[in-house]
Amino acid sequence: MKTFRFKLYSSRRNIKLHRQIDTAGLIYNHCIALHKRYRGLFHRQLNSFKLKSHLVKLKRSTKFHYLSELNAQAVQDVVERIERAYALFRRNRQHKVRCSPPNFKKVRRYKSFTLKQNGWKLDEATHTLTVGDQRYRYFQSRRIRGRIKTVTIKRDAIGDIYVFIVTDAVDHEAVTRTGKSVGYDFGLKIFLTASDSNDIISPLFFERNAKRIAQLGRSRSLKAETSKNYQRARCALARRHKKAANQRHDFHFKLAHRLCMEYETICLENLNIKGMQRFFGRKIGDLAFSDFVQILKYEATKFGTSIVEVDRFFASSQICHCCGEKNRALRDLRIRRWTCPHCGAKHDRDRNAAINILKKGLGQRPLA
Numbered sequence: 001m002k003t004f005r006f007k008l009y010s011s012r013r014n015i016k017l018h019r020q021i022d023t024a025g026l027i028y029n030h031c032i033a034l035h036k037r038y039r040g041l042f043h044r045q046l047n048s049f050k051l052k053s054h055l056v057k058l059k060r061s062t063k064f065h066y067l068s069e070l071n072a073q074a075v076q077d078v079v080e081r082i083e084r085a086y087a088l089f090r091r092n093r094q095h096k097v098r099c100s101p102p103n104f105k106k107v108r109r110y111k112s113f114t115l116k117q118n119g120w121k122l123d124e125a126t127h128t129l130t131v132g133d134q135r136y137r138y139f140q141s142r143r144i145r146g147r148i149k150t151v152t153i154k155r156d157a158i159g160d161i162y163v164f165i166v167t168d169a170v171d172h173e174a175v176t177r178t179g180k181s182v183g184y185d186f187g188l189k190i191f192l193t194a195s196d197s198n199d200i201i202s203p204l205f206f207e208r209n210a211k212r213i214a215q216l217g218r219s220r221s222l223k224a225e226t227s228k229n230y231q232r233a234r235c236a237l238a239r240r241h242k243k244a245a246n247q248r249h250d251f252h253f254k255l256a257h258r259l260c261m262e263y264e265t266i267c268l269e270n271l272n273i274k275g276m277q278r279f280f281g282r283k284i285g286d287l288a289f290s291d292f293v294q295i296l297k298y299e300a301t302k303f304g305t306s307i308v309e310v311d312r313f314f315a316s317s318q319i320c321h322c323c324g325e326k327n328r329a330l331r332d333l334r335i336r337r338w339t340c341p342h343c344g345a346k347h348d349r350d351r352n353a354a355i356n357i358l359k360k361g362l363g364q365r366p367l368a
């Protein structure tokens with residue numbers, strides 16, 4: 001599976017797509033209401049096949065005629081999305097994760113609809129996408145490979161529209177393997193501390209943007225929510241957030257690509273992001289480690305690199321990698337450098353942790 005994302009040219013006719021997304025949002029809310037009522041009456045989950053056939057009937061009535069503005073398969077996809085959301089909710093509850101069932105959404109916040117086999121046509125030569133009877137041009141940044149599975153039309157906070165094309169293409173990139181392996185410890189200033197000293201320094205784009213984002217946030221909060229100025233300020237803020245996210249995404253992909261090309265095995269700690277966020281504040285969210293790990297895993301499938309996750313309760317930073325002695329005094333996070341009381345080896349906290357993660361990941365005991 002591979003996703004291609006293209007931005008549509010901004011044009012007045014895009015309003016048609018916005019209207020279709022709004023319709024999808026209305027259908028979503030209608031279905032949520034039915035789900036809730038059904039559960040209240042029968043204490044059971046509403047069957048999605050029943051719901052789909054109900055929507056087909058609804059379309060014929062004059063009151064709900066607006067449903068036919070949206071492609072029939074896109075309507076069914078809304079039902080399936082709710083089904084998936086409920087499945088996730090049930091699974092979360094089984095695992096005792098705090099969560100609430102799917103709920104109503106503001107229509108203007110509703111983001112997208114998905115088309116499957118029909119309702120769209122793609123002409124790569126002229127880079128136009130036809131949805132319904134309307135043609136839209138998109139910025140073609142690369143060629144589409146594979147058979148197209150779904151086409152999703154998505155809008156962002158600024159009102160730009162993107163098309164996401166999912167195909168069945170699989171990427172394989174041939175590289176000569178060196179058999180090198182590496183362990184990484186995540187950190188704040190140094191994004192990845194490597195067991196072989198090839199550290200990756202964090203770029204902190206967000207830090208650079210943070211000041212501007214705070215400024216824009218303040219300027220928005222001073223404006224009346226119904227005013228045009230408010231809308232303008234909201235867009236400026238959203239645009240800045242988007243820029244920061246794009247920079248981060250780009251950095252993550254390039255880094256993941258480079259690492260997977262170089263190493264055959266990469267060992268990481270599996271992280272408790274929520275816990276860390278409470279600990280360090282926003283910076284962790286900024287670096288978005290979990291995003292990076294996901295991207296790394298995706299890139300790894302291309303190159304055949306294996307990613308090994310080491311249990312986070314393994315005391316990687318407290319064990320001396322030379323002799324295996326556990327030094328409990330190191331629970332204090334302020335200690336950055338230390339000398340092992342057992343063997344006298346001098347350690348840098350993060351480097352030692354990275355080496356331990358590598359050893360553990362390669363299936364060795366953290367002993368020399």
Ligand SMILES: [Zn+2]
Nearest residue numbers: 320323340343
């Ligand atoms: Zn030691």
